[in-house]
Amino acid sequence: MIEQMSSSPTDIPSPSSPPPGDPAERKALGTARDVLTTDGEGVVRAAEQSFVCRFVPDPAGKRLIAPLAPAVFGLAEPVLWIPAEADDALALIVTIRPTEESVLTDRWQAWHGAPEFPRWAAINVDSGKHEAWVFDSDELLPPNPLAPAEPALCRLVNANSGGLARLCERAAHVNVPSPLCVGVDDLGLHVRARFGVVRVHFDRPPRDAEDAKAMIEAMLTGV
Numbered sequence: 001m002i003e004q005m006s007s008s009p010t011d012i013p014s015p016s017s018p019p020p021g022d023p024a025e026r027k028a029l030g031t032a033r034d035v036l037t038t039d040g041e042g043v044v045r046a047a048e049q050s051f052v053c054r055f056v057p058d059p060a061g062k063r064l065i066a067p068l069a070p071a072v073f074g075l076a077e078p079v080l081w082i083p084a085e086a087d088d089a090l091a092l093i094v095t096i097r098p099t100e101e102s103v104l105t106d107r108w109q110a111w112h113g114a115p116e117f118p119r120w121a122a123i124n125v126d127s128g129k130h131e132a133w134v135f136d137s138d139e140l141l142p143p144n145p146l147a148p149a150e151p152a153l154c155r156l157v158n159a160n161s162g163g164l165a166r167l168c169e170r171a172a173h174v175n176v177p178s179p180l181c182v183g184v185d186d187l188g189l190h191v192r193a194r195f196g197v198v199r200v201h202f203d204r205p206p207r208d209a210e211d212a213k214a215m216i217e218a219m220l221t222g223v
Helices: 025-037 070-074 103-112 147-158 161-172 209-221
Strands: 041-046 049-054 063-068 079-082 090-099 119-130 133-136 180-185 188-193 196-201
Touching: 025 090, 025 119, 025 133, 025 196, 041 090, 049 063, 049 070, 063 070, 063 090, 063 103, 070 090, 070 119, 103 180, 103 188, 147 161, 147 180, 147 209, 161 188, 161 196, 161 209
Parallel strands: none
Antiparallel strands: 041 049, 041 079, 063 119, 079 090, 090 119, 119 133, 180 188, 188 196
């Protein structure tokens, strides 16, 4: 079923960006990336139509993968709002194109389960606005530096189901039965739960895969 919602016009106001080199820029970018990568859900909107969108980031960067309702592919100038359309939401200018089944669509199903819609889309991110800041796709969706080690890191996490459950409970503030780690990037873990995706953050970006492994082991044994 297409989930349509009423909302205000889709035009994103022209921002008044802080000057280049503002010391708050790194923090603002970190906040925007955190919003983008938290739970993989948003709203695609164009004109007077809105559609719920559940996505996963491409580890290669710059785009998202999602199954979408057929009507979404014909929308002009779509905007992806994350987590939902609001003044403090992340608003992404995107280009939506059909794509074929692949390891990326398998990745989506590992995160979200069975797709509601049969058509897969590559959602290319052109730029994004969050509060007063505007960032391009290279900044918002850089390649995942841990991608080559991600399967092994997920196995490491899932080998300690008790520690993972405690981590998720601390992160989500609710009981998370049978959690499954489905992704690892430089910001933390993505864990599939019955109610959605839980984000478990690292205290700092790992230097490399070995550093990520050591950090994960400490996190799992320290809770």
